[in-house]
Amino acid sequence: MVALAGPRAVADSATGWWYQPGFPSGRGGAVALVYVGMALLGLAWLGLGRLVATRDWRQPPDARAAARAPRVGDLLLIGGLWLLPVALGPVLFSRDVYSYLAQGTILHLGLNPYHDTPAVLAQHGGAHVLNAVSPFWRHTTAPYGPLFLALVSVVVGITGSHLVAGVLVIRALELVGIVLLAVYLPRLARALGTDPARAIWLALLSPLMVFELVSAGHNDVLMIGLLVAGVAVAVEGRPLQGIAVCALAATIKVPALAGAVFIALAWARAEPSPRQAVKLICAAAAAVVGVLAAVSVISGLGVSWLSGSVFSAPAKVRLAITPATGVGWTVASLMHDLGLSVNARSLESAFGAVAAGLTVVAGLWLLYRTRIATLVPMLGTFLLVAAAGGPAAWPWYFTWGVVLLAPCPGPQRSVGLAVALALAVFLVKPGGILALPLSTAPLVLVVYALVALTAWYLRRQRGGDSGPAGRRDQSLADGARRALVRT
Numbered sequence: 001m002v003a004l005a006g007p008r009a010v011a012d013s014a015t016g017w018w019y020q021p022g023f024p025s026g027r028g029g030a031v032a033l034v035y036v037g038m039a040l041l042g043l044a045w046l047g048l049g050r051l052v053a054t055r056d057w058r059q060p061p062d063a064r065a066a067a068r069a070p071r072v073g074d075l076l077l078i079g080g081l082w083l084l085p086v087a088l089g090p091v092l093f094s095r096d097v098y099s100y101l102a103q104g105t106i107l108h109l110g111l112n113p114y115h116d117t118p119a120v121l122a123q124h125g126g127a128h129v130l131n132a133v134s135p136f137w138r139h140t141t142a143p144y145g146p147l148f149l150a151l152v153s154v155v156v157g158i159t160g161s162h163l164v165a166g167v168l169v170i171r172a173l174e175l176v177g178i179v180l181l182a183v184y185l186p187r188l189a190r191a192l193g194t195d196p197a198r199a200i201w202l203a204l205l206s207p208l209m210v211f212e213l214v215s216a217g218h219n220d221v222l223m224i225g226l227l228v229a230g231v232a233v234a235v236e237g238r239p240l241q242g243i244a245v246c247a248l249a250a251t252i253k254v255p256a257l258a259g260a261v262f263i264a265l266a267w268a269r270a271e272p273s274p275r276q277a278v279k280l281i282c283a284a285a286a287a288v289v290g291v292l293a294a295v296s297v298i299s300g301l302g303v304s305w306l307s308g309s310v311f312s313a314p315a316k317v318r319l320a321i322t323p324a325t326g327v328g329w330t331v332a333s334l335m336h337d338l339g340l341s342v343n344a345r346s347l348e349s350a351f352g353a354v355a356a357g358l359t360v361v362a363g364l365w366l367l368y369r370t371r372i373a374t375l376v377p378m379l380g381t382f383l384l385v386a387a388a389g390g391p392a393a394w395p396w397y398f399t400w401g402v403v404l405l406a407p408c409p410g411p412q413r414s415v416g417l418a419v420a421l422a423l424a425v426f427l428v429k430p431g432g433i434l435a436l437p438l439s440t441a442p443l444v445l446v447v448y449a450l451v452a453l454t455a456w457y458l459r460r461q462r463g464g465d466s467g468p469a470g471r472r473d474q475s476l477a478d479g480a481r482r483a484l485v486r487t
Contacts, residue, residue, distance in 0.1 A: 001037030002215070003089030005030040009430045010090060012132075017090040018164050034092070034430050041082065042207045042422040048078070049418055052201045072186055072197050079205045083178065086215035087171050093425075094432040097217035098132040101166045103142040104152030105129055107301075113142035113149055114304045128161050134432070140316065142305075147251035148219050150299035171217050177225030178204065178214070181403065184225075188232040189407035192376060196407075203399075203406035206421045212396035212428065220396055223252040224403045227259050231376060231404065239267040243284045247291035255386060255400055258363070260288050262379040266372050319434055321427060322393040323448065324348060324355040326441035333442070352391055359389035380404030380411075395424040416454075 007017040008030035054069045070078065091097055102118035105126050117139045121130040130138065142149060151173060159165040181204050186196035203209070213221040226249035234242025243263050249256030264284035271277040296302055318325050328348030335342045362385045370378045384401035387393055402421070405411040429435050436444065 001040070002034050002092070002211070003085035005033035005037070006090040006092050006215075006430070009034045010092060011431075012090070016164075031430060035426075038207065038211065038425055041210065042425070045201075045205060045207055046418060046422055048075075048205070049198075049201055052195075052197050053413070070197065072200055075197060075200045075205060076182055079178075079182075079200070082205065082210055083175075083214050086210060087175065088168070089215065091167055091217060092215045092430045092432075093212055093428045094216035094218065095132070095134045096137075096432075097167055097170055098129070098163070099134070099137050100144075100148075100152050100170060100217070100219065101156065101163065102126070102129050102133045103144070103149055104154075104156045105161075106142075107149050107153040108156045112301065112304055114301065115141065117141055126161065129163065132163055136316070144219060145251035145253060145295075146299040146301040146305045147248065147295045148222070148253070149301070149305075150295075167217060171214065174214065174217060174219065174221045177221035177223070180225030180229045181221075184229045184232040185403070185407060188228060188235060188376065191232065191235045192407050192409075194407050194409050195412060198412040199407040202412060202418070202421075203403040206402075207425045208396060208399055208402075208421050211425045212394075213399065216396070216432075218396055219252055220399060223249050223256050224400060226252065227256045227400075228403050230256075230259055231263065231379065234263045234267070235372075235376065239263050239280075240283055240287055244287045244291050247288040248295070251292065251295045255383065257288070258382060258386070259379060260284065262367065262370055262375055262382070265367055266370050266375040269370075270372055317392040317394075318345075318348065318438055319392055319394070320436045320438050320441040320444050321395075321434065322391065323388055323445075324352040324391070325438075326445050326448075327351045329438055329441045330445060355389040359386055362389075376404055377408045377410075380408065395427050398424070416451075 004021055007020050008027055011027050048070065051069055052075070086092075099118065102121060103113040105121060106113040106116050106118070109124055109126075111120065111124075118130055118133050119138045121127065152170065155166055155169045155173065159169055182200070185199045185203055189196040189199040209221070212218065226245055230242040230245030230249060232242070233245060243260045246256055246259035246263065249259065264281055268277040268280045268284075271280055296305065299305075318329075320326055320329075325348050328351040329344055331351075332342050332344035332347045363382050366378045366382045366385075380401040380403075382401070383404065384398060387397035387400055390397070402411075402417075405417075411417055427435050
């Protein structure tokens with residue numbers, strides 16, 4: 001339903017899709033059909049999660065539960081069937097993929113996408129590609145890593161200025177991330193002593209993955225696929241190889257570099273002497289620098305990708321769901337109501353700096369607590385904090401942490417997390433615009449506060465129950481201990 005109604009729902013004048021079904025009710029009916037399809041898939045996903053939960057994967061399954069509960073192979077088949085229509089359908093929920101094509105075209109022309117904006121294509125016969133880029137991003141340099149831009153440059157060399165073909169090939173490239181998740185999520189879950197089927201269901205089949213990543217063609221799916229692969233390889237007993245893979249993921253998008261840092265520190269603490277710990281840290285740093293240098297040289301971009309745009313471009317977006325922006329806008333509105341003149345953007349920037357500082361503090365605290373046994377949940381938590389504390393908290397950014405929390409016992413059984421993933425897709429309209437205007441920021445902050453209080457209350461209630469919590473901690477410790485023995 002979503003793929004069928006997509007071409008009419010976005011009403012994209014710059015890009016005509018390869019099919020254009022007609023609806024008697026026009027664009028309004030197509031948009032309604034998209035939302036109905038999204039709701040049905042969300043309900044199907046939640047129902048599938050209940051089926052997955054009917055079987056205890058560690059024990060011989062009951063005959064009835066075994067007949068009803070899907071296994072990893074079943075889930076991968078279902079996920080493939082869900083992803084196929086949106087992978088072949090029009091671009092929905094974002095226009096970033098057209099920015100990818102524009103930046104790849106710039107690199108293909110021999111220019112530098114970290115110095116030249118998509119607007120330069122108007123002077124090089126690329127007006128067709130430029131028109132598909134959101135006007136908001138036409139004068140912004142690339143915020144992505146050199147490996148990704150080099151891959152898109154190859155795509156442009158194959159498809160030329162044909163936008164539909166370019167989108168389909170980029171989606172095929174992004175599906176490599178899906179394959180990596182399908183392979184390494186179960187391995188990571190088994191290493192941690194948790195249910196591989198629940199990990200696949202929560203991370204790979206969620207509506208957020210189907211719509212916000214695959215349908216939109218976001219490069220985050222390739223980054224998190226490599227990130228999970230790197231963490232899984234490390235937990236299985238090969239930390240240096242895992243660090244190198246995480247560094248490779250950072251050449252898609254920089255946040256993946258956190259994986260290399262957490263892995264290095266966790267394994268350094270497991271070394272029997274300070275000298276060996278320092279030796280491992282040096283080897284880890286050499287692996288990261290070697291991967292980054294190799295990609296920088298091969299891509300032809302050198303160190304120019306380490307520019308301010310990699311970090312500053314997201315700050316141009318003002319979203320009501322970004323905590324720093326929401327607080328700044330709300331405080332400015334309250335001061336305005338009191339008769340005080342204040343610049344809302346200045347306040348938002350100030351609170352953004354505070355949020356960045358708190359993110360760093362949270363990262364240092366999580367690093368301090370990180371051991372091999374707690375590497376995966378600590379890294380996943382940090383990536384969630386980084387997504388919320390960044391300059392723009394788009395819903396799909398939270399998949400950075402969700403894919404790592406999915407193999408952990410608590411998140412696998414969290415009803416609240418599952419419902420949040422099912423509802424998050426409705427925050428972005430099919431055309432890629434946030435459904436909540438900036439004026440709803442106070443309401444969003446109230447929701448955040450209620451969620452935080454509820455989480456704190458539930459955590460406090462579970463604090464006295466050491467049974468399940470102890471078993472979950474022991475499961476993580478046992479998995480990490482096995483990896484350390486192999487190392």
